[in-house]
Amino acid sequence: xxxxxxxxxxxxxxxxxxxxxxxxxxxxxxxxxxxxxxxxxxxxxxxxxxxxxxxxxxxxxxxxxxxxxxxxxxxxxxxxxxxxxxxxxxxxxxxxxxxxxxxxxxxxxxxxxxxxxxxxxxxxxxxxxxxxxxxxxxxxxxxxxxxxxxxxxxxxxxxxxxxxxxxxxxxxxxxxxxxxxxxxxxxxxxxxxxxxxxxxxxxxxxxxxxxxxxxxxxxxxxxxxxxxxxxxxxxxxxxxxxxxxxxxxxxxxx
Amino acid sequence: xxxxxxxxxxxxxxxxxxxxxxxxxxxxxxxxxxxxxxxxxxxxxxxxxxxxxxxxxxxxxxxxxxxxxxxxxxxxxxxxxxxxxxxxxxxxxxxxxxxxxxxxxxxxxxxxxxxxxxxxxxxxxxxxxxxxxxxxxxxxxxxxxxxxxxxxxxxxxxxxxxxxxxxxxxxxxxxxxxxxxxxxxxxxxxxxxxxxxxxxxxxxxxxxxxxxxxxxxxxxxxxxxxxxxxxxxxxxxxxxxxxxxxxxxxxxxxxxxxxxxxxxxxxxxxxxxxxxxxxxxxxxxxxxxxxxxxxxxxxxxxxxxxxxxxxxxxxxxxxxxxxxxxxxxxxxxxxxxxxxxxxxxxxxxxxxxxxxxxxxxxxxxxxxxxxxxxxxxxxxxxxxxxxxxxxxxxxxxxxxxxxxxxxx
Numbered sequence: 001x002x003x004x005x006x007x008x009x010x011x012x013x014x015x016x017x018x019x020x021x022x023x024x025x026x027x028x029x030x031x032x033x034x035x036x037x038x039x040x041x042x043x044x045x046x047x048x049x050x051x052x053x054x055x056x057x058x059x060x061x062x063x064x065x066x067x068x069x070x071x072x073x074x075x076x077x078x079x080x081x082x083x084x085x086x087x088x089x090x091x092x093x094x095x096x097x098x099x100x101x102x103x104x105x106x107x108x109x110x111x112x113x114x115x116x117x118x119x120x121x122x123x124x125x126x127x128x129x130x131x132x133x134x135x136x137x138x139x140x141x142x143x144x145x146x147x148x149x150x151x152x153x154x155x156x157x158x159x160x161x162x163x164x165x166x167x168x169x170x171x172x173x174x175x176x177x178x179x180x181x182x183x184x185x186x187x188x189x190x191x192x193x194x195x196x197x198x199x200x201x202x203x204x205x206x207x208x209x210x211x212x213x214x215x216x217x218x219x220x221x222x223x224x225x226x227x228x229x230x231x232x233x234x235x236x237x238x239x240x241x242x243x244x245x246x247x248x249x250x251x252x253x254x
Numbered sequence: 255x256x257x258x259x260x261x262x263x264x265x266x267x268x269x270x271x272x273x274x275x276x277x278x279x280x281x282x283x284x285x286x287x288x289x290x291x292x293x294x295x296x297x298x299x300x301x302x303x304x305x306x307x308x309x310x311x312x313x314x315x316x317x318x319x320x321x322x323x324x325x326x327x328x329x330x331x332x333x334x335x336x337x338x339x340x341x342x343x344x345x346x347x348x349x350x351x352x353x354x355x356x357x358x359x360x361x362x363x364x365x366x367x368x369x370x371x372x373x374x375x376x377x378x379x380x381x382x383x384x385x386x387x388x389x390x391x392x393x394x395x396x397x398x399x400x401x402x403x404x405x406x407x408x409x410x411x412x413x414x415x416x417x418x419x420x421x422x423x424x425x426x427x428x429x430x431x432x433x434x435x436x437x438x439x440x441x442x443x444x445x446x447x448x449x450x451x452x453x454x455x456x457x458x459x460x461x462x463x464x465x466x467x468x469x470x471x472x473x474x475x476x477x478x479x480x481x482x483x484x485x486x487x488x489x490x491x492x493x494x495x496x497x498x499x500x501x502x503x504x505x506x507x508x509x510x511x512x513x514x515x516x517x518x519x520x521x522x523x524x525x526x527x528x529x530x531x532x533x534x535x536x537x538x539x540x541x542x543x544x545x546x547x548x549x550x551x552x553x554x555x556x557x558x559x560x561x562x563x564x565x566x567x568x569x570x571x572x573x574x575x576x577x578x579x580x581x582x583x584x585x586x587x588x589x590x591x592x593x594x595x596x597x598x599x600x601x602x603x604x605x606x607x608x609x610x611x612x613x614x615x616x617x618x619x620x621x622x623x624x625x626x627x628x629x630x631x632x633x634x635x636x637x638x639x640x641x642x643x644x645x646x647x648x649x650x651x652x653x654x655x656x657x658x659x660x661x662x
Binding site for chain 2: 112
């Protein structure tokens with residue numbers, strides 16, 4: 001069966017900079033694919049391609065085996081791609097329910113249906129085993145990890161097939177990072193495909209099924225998280241594998 | 255990570271009195287004070303002035319007080335909307351004066367029917383607000399500067415509309431003057447309104463609670479609802495009793511209460527109101543959620559301009575004339591101070607239109623009490639200034655403790 005999302009030979013150029021060159025990426029349902037790479041490797045550009053913020057110059061995006069166009073963020077949402085950006089963009093003054101439903105409020109005859117929204121919020125948070133003191137306290141008084149889980153839950157309201165998480169554990173403490181990684185595993189358990197962008201190899205190794213490495217805007221290998229060591233991934237990120245010997249063996253194999 | 259059945263970080267709502275006290279303590283610590291400081295302040299102010307002069311809490315004085323708060327209070331309702339965005343409207347006073355002048359010219363000089371003149375005056379206020387909103391939302395001029403320019407320009411517009419005389423008297427038995435001089439003498443009016451308000455509150459609480467119970471989400475205990483209803487009933491029927499001791503329910507107060515309750519409903523129970531809070535909380539989040547930020551900003555300034563106009567009309571009605579002084583001097587500052595004293599945050603995203611009512615009660619009580627004592631304006635300004643400072647200090651501290659109360 002075709003993967004839910006497949007990027008084929010994606011290229012993107014900004015003026016004189018070739019940000020992405022022939023990048024390929026596949027994500028299946030119920031799979032966590034980590035996207036790693038050094039600064040400037042093209043991770044952010046690739047996220048923007050998938051999220052519809054910056055469409056590619058060349059290449060095809062296949063959605064469930066069919067070609068799709070993602071020209072705007074709403075195209076991505078309509079397909080079933082939810083993006084959680086690094087800056088969470090939550091309204092500190094609104095409570096958890098208000099943030100979860102911001103822009104998609106449920107109403108009956110023009111009046112906000114707080115009961116229905118609170119019920120669904122609690123159900124959603126419960127299925128994800130998210131612990132929050134109360135869904136009626138302002139987001140300002142939540143911890144960083146709790147805020148992250150609220151932002152991720154918010155992306156799940158539209159029941160997306162692919163969830164894109166941009167550095168979800170950056171700036172979080174040990175315990176909070178664990179909470180977020182637990183949540184990523186639950187997303188996989190519920191059949192969502194997850195693309196996880198991270199700098200933290202420990203996190204990546206902990207939850208990812210496959211690890212896609214970008215280097216200088218190109219694919220630099222896709223690794224099985226279970227069988228690959230951290231050193232191998234880091235050398236793929238830094239280009240330490242890109243030496244004379246590896247080039248020679250690659251040329252010989254072609 | 256091991257998962258214990260009860261997470262210690264959960265706020266467990268205990269039943270009964272200890273539960274309430276615990277919840278109350280948590281809220282105070284967390285900086286969610288709500289209207290508590292202003293209500294306590296109001297009670298203190300009333301007790302102090304009553305001890306100084308037994309006329310203060312007389313039916314006549316309180317009845318006059320309830321009408322005196324209306325003109326600036328209506329302007330303050332519009333200011334609350336602007337403050338919720340974290341912006342400021344310095345032109346509200348000038349807009350109110352200009353619109354009062356437009357009303358007087360249309361009604362008296364041109365002989366237009368009062369209803370149509372009021373409608374046009376409010377429309378002028380809306381257009382002036384639209385101009386502020388356009389330059390703020392579309393051109394990107396800070397609201398402070400736009401409305402400062404508006405303040406100057408509309409003051410000039412007011413003088414120009416009034417012409418060389420500078421004062422236009424409204425017929426003291428006319429429709430416009432009647433807005434603030436009409437009282438519903440029958441005791442049933444004030445008691446009926448109180449009963450309606452209490453019954454409405456009780457019905458909404460019970461229906462909402464039943465729906466919450468049916469949905470299986472936390473709901474208030476019946477005792478809690480009864481307690482809240484009783485508090486509201488005491489205040490409502492007490493006010494009705496005192497108003498009936500004098501001339502009955504003032505029409506102006508009725509209109510003001512309807513405006514406050516109505517705008518509060520819009521802010522808390524509609525998508526539009528939620529959007530205003532979202533823009534005031536985090537513009538980027540609001541934009542990403544698909545909220546049309548420029549539309550919200552412009553519409554809020556239109557609302558502010560319209561309520562400024564309505565306030566100006568009531569100010570003209572109160573003294574049966576529109577003059578160069580209408581809406582000038584400290585009207586704007588009192589409207590802003592009332593909103594802030596009532597608990598609306600200057601930093602955006604927090605507040606209710608009830609703060610216009612509560613804040614104006616505080617300000618007008620000070621003014622009235624001082625006047626009874628024969629204290630000069632100078633002291634009155636200083637006391638009001640101190641109260642405003644206290645309100646802003648409470649706002650700032652509660653903001654800080656709200657951040658600090660984040661359970662990490």
